[in-house]
Amino acid sequence: MESLLKSTLVFLTGIFFGVAFTPPNGDPKIAPRPPLDKGFTAQREWSFVWLIARILPLMRLSCYIATTNECLFILSSAYPSVLPLFYRTSSSQFITFPFLLGALLTICGGTLRILCYRALGAGFTFEMVQAGKRSKTVELAQNPKLVTHGPYSIVRHPSYVGSWMCWIGLSLVQLDQGSWIRESGFYDHSLFGKALVWVLEIIMAFGMVNLLVRVEPEDKMIHKQFGKEWEEWAKRVRWKMIPGIY
Template sequence: MSLLKIPCILFAMIGLQVTTTAPHPPALPEEMLSTSKMELLVKQRSGPIIVQLICWTAAIGEATVILATNSPALKISQNILSVLAFDGTEEKIKVSPLFVLGTFLTALGGFIRYRCYRELGRLFTFEMSLRTEHKLVTTGPYSIVRHPGYLGVVLCVFGIMIWHAGSGSWARECGPLKTTLGQGIAMIYLILVTTITFGLLIRMYKEDEALSEAFSEEWADWVERVPHRLIPGLY
């Protein structure tokens, strides 16, 4: 079993942690904009924490099995495998194309979010808001698409799903996704990320409306230069 999976897992989880960790405290109540019912769910900070817990558990489980499999002489390795893998299923853990794709997308999503945090600075909050002395940022990733932060979220959460649902992953090969508990946890993750993703996509339009009202001609010039909301050349 290739130890090369370990650094890939680490980079992916750094990407997930960056994506789901707010870079600043919540916006003040007077800075928040009126929102939809979906937005009330999206801005809850407990959701990202649950996603982190689920994903870190799966990542640590996979990394632990890989290390134990590569150290068969250690007694603790056999104890670990007896709990985290059954009937030689640890041998099925491998570097697959879906693993490479999933971890790459997750890490890429985190990098995009990091660049957005840096570019917006204190203006970036997990809540839809116009902060005191707000300005329209059109540089960095915002010169490519108008909502790159949301693109980062989509890439990250779908990258995680591709990784763990694909062949060669610990979750799929060693049993977690074959158990009632594992399937229940996977369903919680799916519901959370689907709700958050759709909520963010809905928020894009409301953000455009708010920025259009606040910055008028400056916003119109930006839209002319950067016509796509999420995917360069497509959407």
């Protein structure tokens, strides 16, 4: 029974991670690289958009592959007669605290991202642009609105919080003792495997740090677009990402 619960949680973490890092309104288009005199923000944003368009699909694919292997690995450990080729004598079917914490973080973070997608609708983009600028809906493009309901009534950048939760959560799930990555020897006994895992983690870390760096310039951009309306919203919703902290 525990193995079925764990495999279900692994499956859900993979799905929610994939949804959280899939642009809901299409992949961003990579513009020509801005000249150096445009400043750090322009260079950073271009690099981030390039990462989203070129590398993020590979990150999702690697997540799905690891998730599939993890589910088979857990079930084969509990039912070796059914899936003998994946069988390992290990504790992979047992739920540990880091695993449970990671699964909850990923599922909750993915849910938060979905709520943000729904709140912003056609206006949600992975690029840092003014509201409505990249919208495929004519009405929204011509009459952009400041969204202040749903998750945006609690903090001003809830989707970034969801991203952080998903990244930390999936890392805890996939790198936990007893996971397929650890028990198969892919990470612990393979230099290539260890290097690949760390390269993916570093890329994700770069993306997550970029979200934090984005907060201030994004607030300024939205403030410039909506003026007094944004100021009133900022008074009601003081916190940027974590209530009472930041």
